[in-house]
Amino acid sequence: MVGAVTGACLGVVFVEPPAFAARVLRGVAWQATAAEARDMLFTALGIALTSLSIVLSLSMLVVQNAAGQFSPRLLRHFVQGAGIRVVIPVFIATSVFCLVAAHEFGLVAGAERAPRPALSLAMLLLVVCEGALVFQVLHTLQAMRVENIVQRVRVDTLRVAHRMERLRTGDLETPAEVPAPMGVRWPLRAPRHGFVVSVDARALLEVATTRRLVVHLERAIGEPVIQAGEVGWFAPDEGKSTASWEEAEPLLLRAIRTDRWRDEDVDVALGVRQLVDVAVKALSPGINDPYTVVEALDQLTFLMCELSQLRLGLRVVADTSGRPRVFLRAPSLRDYLDLVTDQTLRYGASEPAVVLRLLRLAGAVGQHATKAEARRTARETLHRILAATEQGQQGASWLAGIRRYARDVEPALEGKPLPPLPAIGF
Numbered sequence: 001m002v003g004a005v006t007g008a009c010l011g012v013v014f015v016e017p018p019a020f021a022a023r024v025l026r027g028v029a030w031q032a033t034a035a036e037a038r039d040m041l042f043t044a045l046g047i048a049l050t051s052l053s054i055v056l057s058l059s060m061l062v063v064q065n066a067a068g069q070f071s072p073r074l075l076r077h078f079v080q081g082a083g084i085r086v087v088i089p090v091f092i093a094t095s096v097f098c099l100v101a102a103h104e105f106g107l108v109a110g111a112e113r114a115p116r117p118a119l120s121l122a123m124l125l126l127v128v129c130e131g132a133l134v135f136q137v138l139h140t141l142q143a144m145r146v147e148n149i150v151q152r153v154r155v156d157t158l159r160v161a162h163r164m165e166r167l168r169t170g171d172l173e174t175p176a177e178v179p180a181p182m183g184v185r186w187p188l189r190a191p192r193h194g195f196v197v198s199v200d201a202r203a204l205l206e207v208a209t210t211r212r213l214v215v216h217l218e219r220a221i222g223e224p225v226i227q228a229g230e231v232g233w234f235a236p237d238e239g240k241s242t243a244s245w246e247e248a249e250p251l252l253l254r255a256i257r258t259d260r261w262r263d264e265d266v267d268v269a270l271g272v273r274q275l276v277d278v279a280v281k282a283l284s285p286g287i288n289d290p291y292t293v294v295e296a297l298d299q300l301t302f303l304m305c306e307l308s309q310l311r312l313g314l315r316v317v318a319d320t321s322g323r324p325r326v327f328l329r330a331p332s333l334r335d336y337l338d339l340v341t342d343q344t345l346r347y348g349a350s351e352p353a354v355v356l357r358l359l360r361l362a363g364a365v366g367q368h369a370t371k372a373e374a375r376r377t378a379r380e381t382l383h384r385i386l387a388a389t390e391q392g393q394q395g396a397s398w399l400a401g402i403r404r405y406a407r408d409v410e411p412a413l414e415g416k417p418l419p420p421l422p423a424i425g426f
Contacts, residue, residue, distance in 0.1 A: 002089060003088075003089030003090065003091075003092035003093035003096070004092050004093065004096045006093045007092065007093035007094065007095065007096030007097035007100065008096050008097070008100045010093075010097050010100075010101075010121060011096065011097045011098075011099070011100025011101040011103075011104060011118070012100060012104060014101065014117045014118040014121050015101050015104035015105060015116075015118050016104070031116070032116045032119060034105045034106075035105075037101075037102075037105045037116045037118065037119055038102045038105045038106065040119055040122065041098045041101050041102040041105070041118070041119070041122055042098070042102060044094070044098050044122045044123070044125075044126055045095060045098035045099065045102070047126055047129075048091055048094045048095050048098065048125075048126065048129050049091075049095060051091065051129050051130065051133045052088070052091040052095070052129075054133060055087060055088065055091065055132075055133060055136050056088075058136065058137065058140055059078070059084075059136075059140070062078065062140050062143065062144060063075055063078050065144070066078060066144070066149070070146070070149060070277070070278045070281060070282075070292075071274055071277035071278055071281055073270070073273065073274045073277055074149065074153070074274060074278075076264060077149070077152055077153065077156070078143065086132070087132045087133075087135065087136045090125075090128055090129060090132045091129055091132065093125070094122075094125040094126065094128070094129050097121070097122065097125060098122060101118045101122070104118075105118070146278070146291075146292050146295050146296075147295055149278070150275055150278060150295050150296050150298075150299040151299060153271055153274050153275055153278075153299070154271070154275065154299040154300075154302060154303050156264065156271060157268060157270075157271025157272065157274075157275075157303060158303060158306055160264065160265060160266060160267070160268055160271060161268045161306070161307060161310060162310075163266075164266065164268060165310045165311060167201065168311050168315060170317075171311070171315050171316055171317055171318075172316040172317070172318050172322075172324055173316070174313055174314045174315075174316055184235060184236060185233050185234075185235045186233060186234055186235065186245040186248070186249070187230045187232075187233050188215070188217070188230065188231055188232040188233055188234055188249060188252060188253070189228050189229060189230055189231065189249070190225040190226060190227055190228065190229050190230075190231045190256075190258060191227065191253055191258070192227050192258060193224075193225070193226060193227045193258075194224070194225060194258035194259050194260055195222060195223065195224050195225070195258060195259060195260075195261060195262045195263075196219050196220065196221050196222065196223050196225060196231070196256065196257075196258055197221065197222075197257050197258060197259045197262065197263040197266065197267070198221065198256075198257045198263065198266050199217060199221060199255060199256055199257075199328055200255040200256075200257075201255075201315065201317050201326055201328060202317075203254065203255035204217075204252060204255045204256075204317070204326045204328075205317050205318075205319065205325055205326050207248065207251045207252055207255070208234070208237075208252075208319075208325040208326055209319045209320075209325060211247075211248050211251075212236065212237040213234050213235065213236060213237060213248060213325065214234065214235050214236075214237055214324070214325055214326075214327075215232065215233075215234045215252060215325065215326045215327065216232050216233050216234070216327045217231065217232040217256065217326075217327065217328050217329060218230075218231060218232045218233075218329050219231040219232065219329065220269075220328075220329045220330050220331060221266055221267050221269075221330070222262050222267040222269045222270055225258060231256070234248060234249075234252060237323075237325070268307075268331070268336075269331050269335075269336070269339065271303075272300070272303065272336055272339055272340060273339065275296050275299055275300050275303070275340075276296070276300070276339060276340060276343060276344060278292065278293075278296040279292070279293045279296040279297060279300075279344050279348070279354075280343055280344060280347055282296070283344075283347040283348045283351070283354070284347075290351050290353050290354065293344070293348060293351070293353070293354050293357075294353055294354070294357055297344070297354070297357040297358065297361060298357065300340050300361060301357070301360065301361040301364050301365075304333075304336060304337065304340065304361060304364070304365045305364050305365055305367075305368040307333060307336055308333055308365050308368055308369040308370070308374050308378075309368060309369070309370050312330065312331065312332050312333050312336070313330055313331070313332035313333075314327060314328070314329060314330060314332075315327070315328040315330055316328075333365075333369075333374050333377055334377045334381075337362070337365065337377060337378070337381045338381075340358075340361065341358055341361070341362075341381060341384070341385060344358065345358060345385060345388050345389070349388060349389050349392045349393060350392070350393060350396075352398045352401070352402065352424045353424060355385065355389050355402055356402065356405060356421055356422065356424070358385045359382060359385055359386070359402070359405060359406050359409050360409065360418060360421065362378050362379075362381040362382035362385060362409070363378070363382060363409035363410075363412040363413060363418055364412070364418060365377075365378040365381075366378030366379060366382070366412060366413030366414075367412045367413065367415055367416070367418060375413055375414070378413055379410075379413050382406060382409060382410070382413070385406075386402070386403070386406045389402055390403075398424065401422055401424070405419065405421075405422060
């Protein structure tokens with residue numbers, strides 16, 4: 001829209017520029033009649049549309065290949081790339097400018113030759129379009145590299161994780177046991193089918209404090225919900241409340257937003273899932289690309305190490321008096337590690353490079369974790385990976401090397417350096 005409006009405005013202004021601008025532009029304006037100007041503009045329009053068709057065809061091929069080779073969930077990264085947000089608006093502005101300027105020249109009387117600033121601008125825009133075409137080709141070649149794809153997913157996911165971490169400012173420490181309701185309990189039901197895409201904890205706290213309620217949301221961001229299905233519950237605080245169920249439920253549901261699909265801007269688990277999808281897709285017999293799996297697991301290792309130092313799991317939000325009133329379910333470090341390892345190991349247990357990378361991931365998480373519980377979770381993950389590999393690959397010649405590497409990784413769980421990868425892991 002911005003490109004189209006800009007092109008239209010330029011088309012109107014440069015055909016009959018104001019007097020002060022005409023004197024400046026006269027020295028760089030081409031000499032032509034109105035009919036010749038229209039012909040040149042239509043030629044420029046044809047070149048711009050031809051170049052645009054090349055850009056769109058190239059983009060569609062890239063999107064189709066990325067969806068088939070990596071994961072359909074990665075398409076959003078291509079849609080929001082420079083090719084869509086920058087390159088295509090340049091072509092739109094050029095095309096609209098040529099159309100509007102050609103229309104304006106149709107209203108110009110006389111057949112004399114005169115300086116036409118619009119033609120000079122059209123040539124300049126064509127140069128910009130061809131530069132944009134070259135940029136799009138080079139950008140597409142870089143975007144198709146698996147290293148760049150998985151790194152971008154990891155960076156975007158980590159940015160979302162840090163933003164969600166900032167929302168936890170002021171939250172209480174997660175209790176060992178969540179208190180059960182004493183007495184009456186009212187269900188909180190989803191108004192429609194979809195996915196939980198955001199939860200406004202402060203809005204829930206305001207309603208809970210005003211109405212003297214305790215609210216438990218049992219569906220995390222990214223989980224699917226069914227219309228009229230229970231997504232949580234709320235209860236009167238110590239059996240006393242100033243609101244009835246009919247009054248409180250609509251107010252609470254306003255703070256829970258659902259949509260037709262998951263939102264990557266707040267859903268950390270979706271970013272993890274995208275990287276896991278790339279790994280699992282590459283392990284399929286139709287692709288069989290262990291190197292892509294290794295690249296995805298390396299980025300997952302970086303991501304899990306960062307997540308291990310953040311506050312994860314259940315959120316507990318208290319009122320000004322310190323009374324816990326809102327409990328929000330969220331994935332823990334164990335959930336993320338299970339998401340990373342279970343499916344990848346199920347399809348990649350027969351590939352030594354994949355198993356070694358998974359063991360290294362568990363060791364790196366334990367090495368960087370700041371809490372004893374996180375280190376314990378990493379240790380359990382390491383043992384589970386080794387046990388699953390031994391069970392599924394009994395008698396494999398490379399299994400002894402896997403056991404030896406797992407034994408060498410154990411000290412890293414206490415902060416020691418990670419051992420170097422065996423040659424087979426590269």
